[in-house]
Amino acid sequence: MEDINIEDIMQKIRAEIKEKGLTDSELGFNSVVSASAGTGIEYSQSRYADVLDMADSDRMVMSYRDVYGNPLAKFIKKLNRRLIAFYIEAIVDDQNKYNSEIYNTLLMNYSRFNEEDARLSAIEKKLYESEKEIERLKSKIEELSK
Amino acid sequence: MIIQMLPTLSFGDAVSNDCIALEKVLKSMGFKTAIYAAHIDHRLPKGVVKDVKKLPELGPDDIVIYHMSTGDKLNWDFGKLNCKKVMRYHNITPPNMLISYNSDAAGICADGLRALKWLSDKVDYCIAVSEFNKNDLIKVGFKCKIDVMPILIPFDDYKKKPDDITVRRYSDGRTNILFTGRIAPNKCQQDVIKAFTYYKRYFDEGARLFLVGSDLGYENYKRKLERYINLLGVEDVYFAGHISFDKILAYYKVADLFLCQSEHEGFGVPLVESMFFDIPVVAYDSTAIYDTLGGSGFILENKDYVETAAVMNEIIKDKELAAKIVANQREVLKKYDHALISEQFKTLLKENVING
Structure with missing residues (x-):
């Protein structure tokens, strides 16, 4: 194995960091507020979008299905369906109307989530930047008052 | 008959891939074998694995190789089998690392650790995937013989063609930093991100970071x-x-450095994958990581994010240093040779289980 003196390299790096004044001034991960763990289905933006796509393809219910069987069975099935078509189609129409309304509501929710997420991200970032600036100014004031 | 059993056979995860690879070895030895699992990923080709509910009656001469990596009822069922019991231990994530994000998963892991302790006097032989895992078994009270055999990795698969589009998109001269692994708290992607932040800010503003892995459950x-x-x-x-x-292959192809800040690895297949693709590895020294790297890579003893960023810069800037790291990694990679591990597996079985 090639000889790599990690300790030497680290010493050189530490000296470089000190010389350039490079600091770890960013907040820690534990400072990021998040909801506590729970059971149930966690929100995932990509999966929400996937489910919306699937819902879109499934939301129209058809009142008619293909008929299978021998000619006599097919004839009887078709006759039965024609006799109750007026009843079934009305129910299916109502269901499709409801499905569309719910789907559109889900789409609006999705847009709203995305808007709110973007807005909150921007606010959180501004707040964090402001806090950093406050700390910087505090340090400067302390320096000047010495 | 030698069969393999595990709670879940997934698509693309290290434990499952190891199980499938070992099955090929068992078949080459002429054994009647199969894989049984309680939960089967629907993306797997049909016939690869059988439902554990269809497990045949086993006798004292039959052998079950059980892959243990999580909590499951099957852990307890395994201990009650009337046959020779071999455990392949992949390690169980400590529940405290997961509880803040997925209390169910934490509970499952806690149950897994309880089952592990219960199994300590019921298993005839163990094959741990790392020295770290072997030590864990000893601490828990396993008295049977424990050998170490790395995960069997089918390197031929990595020679397949990577996704063209990804390769072309990211082969533009900018530095690409990579970490591959489930998006999970024990992998500590937040530390990779923070170190990368400083690397980008202080050393290389054009750099990119790719975090490849599923966030399922987290x-x-x-x-x-x-x-x-x-x-x-x-x-x-x-x-x-x-x-x-x-696409995974493509990310490895375009990566300039692999950065690992994981705080729990039973083995760390992505470390070996990086070695295969000649990507210098910078890794925090925890659990099995040092063992897997075999002294190669660039091991960090603490998580100082600015220092980590500076190390990344040193390796990317200093081609000679990077070449030395890659040379060392290639040397260590030899011990993961597929044929070598397959032979080791055959020898371990013959010496400890079949004739034992």
């Missing part, structure tokens, strides 16, 4: 990572998600 952890990225103001951090194999 969506809230991923959301917290995304918020962290936003707060840090760092750009060019990409979550690739759970992607196809050819």
Whole structure:
């Protein structure tokens, strides 16, 4: 194995960091507020979008299905369906109307989530930047008052 | 008959891939064998695995190789089998690392650790995937013989064609930093992100970070990572998600450095994958990571993010240093040779289970 003196390299790096004044001034991960763990289905933006796509393809219910069987069975099935078509189609129409309304509501929710997420991200970032600036100014004031 | 059993046979995870690879070896030895699992990923080709409910009656001369890596009822069922019992131990994530993000998963792991302790006097022989895992078994009270055999990795698969589009998109002269692994708290992607932030800010403003892996079960952890990225103001951090194999290959192809800050690995297949693709590895020294790297890579003893960023810069800038690291990694990679591990597996079985 090639000889790599990690300790030497680290010493050189530490000296470089000190010389350039490079600091770890960013907040820690534990400072990021998040909801506590729970059971149930966690929100995932990509999966929400996937489910919306699937819902879109499934939301129209058809009142008619293909008929299978021998000619006599097919004839009887078709006759039965024609006799109750007026009843079934009305129910299916109502269901499709409801499905569309719910789907559109889900789409609006999705847009709203995305808007709110973007807005909150921007606010959180501004707040964090402001806090950093406050700390910087505090340090400067302390320096000047010495 | 020698069969393999495990709670879940997934698509693309290290434990499952090891199980499938070992099955090929068992078949080459002429054994009647099969894989039985309680939960089967629907993406797996039919016939690869059987439902454990269809497990045949086993006798004292039959052998079950059980892959243990999590909590499951099957752990307890395994201990009650009337046959020779061999455990292949992949390690169980400590529950305290997961509880803040997925209390169910934490509970499952806690149950897994309880089952592990219960199994300590019921297993005839263990094959741990790392020295670290072997030590864990000893601490828990296993008295049977424990050998160490790395995960069997089918390197031929890595010679397949990577996704062209991904390779072309990211082969533009900018530095690409990679970490591959499930988006999960024990992998500590937040530390990779923070170190990358300083690397980008202080050394290489054009750099990119790719985090490749599924967030399944840890969506809230991923959301917290995304918020962290936003707060840090760092750009060019990409979550690739759970992607196809050819895309994974593409990310390895374009990577300039692999950065690992994981605090729990039973083995760390992505470390070996990085070695295969000649990507210098910078890794925090925890659990099995040092063992897997075999002294190669660049091991960090603590998590100082600025120092880590500076180390990354040193390796990327200093081609001679990078070449030395890669040379050492190639040397260590030899011990993961597929034929070598397959022979080791055959020898271990013959010496400890079949004739034992």
